[in-house]
Amino acid sequence: MKLLEEQRKIQAALDQASRDLSQYAYIKYQLDQGKGGFMAETGAAALVGISYARSKVMGQVDRDHIQQISFGKSRILQEDEKILLVMNYRIQLPFSIFGLSSIPMESVSMRRAWVGADGGRIAQKGKAEGENSDQVVYIGKNATRYHSDPLCHYLYNDLKAVSASQMNSLRNQQGEKYRACSRCGSAAADVLYVMPSGNRYHTSELCSAITAYVRAAKKSEVGHLGACSYCGGK
Template sequence: MLSRGVEAGMTVEASIVLPLFLFFFLNLGCAIEMIRLHGNLQLALWQIGSRMSVYGYALDSGEVPENNDGWWRDLVGTAVSATYVKGQVISSAGADYLNGSPLTNGAAGLQLWESEIFGPNDEIDIVVTYSVSPWSSLIRFSPFRMANRYYAHIWNGYRLSGEGEGGEVTQIVYVTENGSVYHMSTDCTHLLLSVREVPSDLIDYIRNQGGGRYQPCSRCASGSPPSTVYITSQGDRYHHNRGCSGLRRTVTSVTIEQAQQAGLGPCSRCGG
């Protein structure tokens, strides 16, 4: 009798725990699918939004972009309506997948009422809203709203850094990290370093472009020199390492007003 009582007790415990176990995993599986649905819809939005950003300029210019895969005709023919975008999202994500997902009403449940496509500022703002609900009534939570968004500007050009608000374009010049002058052209010989390799035992006899001798670089020329070292015609240092930062120029473009305010004068070589 004792043995039978124990067996009956274990059966009762299992009948209580098993439904709770199944209930937990049903909820967990549904939550995972909702996260997966959100990620797949975001990927679909990125795919259509990025392509619309590339070809959107054609709506204003009338130019047909090369290799457009028929998108130009589709965009113009449908006036880029929300219905067209919704169809592209469904096609990208897959109608069968959406209809089998936690998406309420399947693919038909996607709404784009809050979207603004090719607005007055040439912006693409696609907002997809939808409701998600559990697969089964055993999963005890109510449907709730979710949303995905893609926001971008169409690729129709950009304002140069030297363009003022009134449309006036200021002069752009080029400066180096520790330079004392500004340059009118990136082709200036001061900016284009010509590095050459020379025997280290001849370095005391070689002169730079100004007639000066080469001294060891404080960054890389410590210790005994290798068989060859690196120099430039405009520099006054020799380098043990070809990758030394002293052999590289960090060139930045600024307006001429910014360069003058920093106390930089014009370069004597490039006509500044």
């Protein structure tokens, strides 16, 4: 059955993404320890993020049958060094049932991050953070605060897939219409991608304007912004 096959492909892709990210997490660990600061500027830190999982899954699914994809519940390296990928989406039914043409679904994959050979990191975490005054933090475009959590809900914009036919009536959180992204918006697409607090629509979920929204920075460089009230003290 088509529906079950799509679910199987999504779960397999999500599991592969979590396996990859559990290994790529070591890049972030090295970054946080100050052993690979140059990687923040080259974008290597973005490997440990939702954009990678999204691209991994979207490369496997039938986009005509999978809609309204969200990774908003996903969490990376927040609790006991775990990778938690949660994909919420709607899947098209082969025929309408009681007036429903699609149903909501959720796929989950979780595993512990690979952190190399440095033993006892959890026990030493508090001490290490106290000693490291130039830790890596995260800021968004037009930032007013820095964040210790790259997926803080004040920082993270939940990218949503919408039908192109909806764009004329769709509004963001400020009540504004979405305009075409200057980088990818000129391409033709039936499915577009928007963020609730953004004001542009994208034809690709991997548009550089999206992936560049959050970047890693040294605390010493952005400390003047002040810590986020939600995640800054964690």
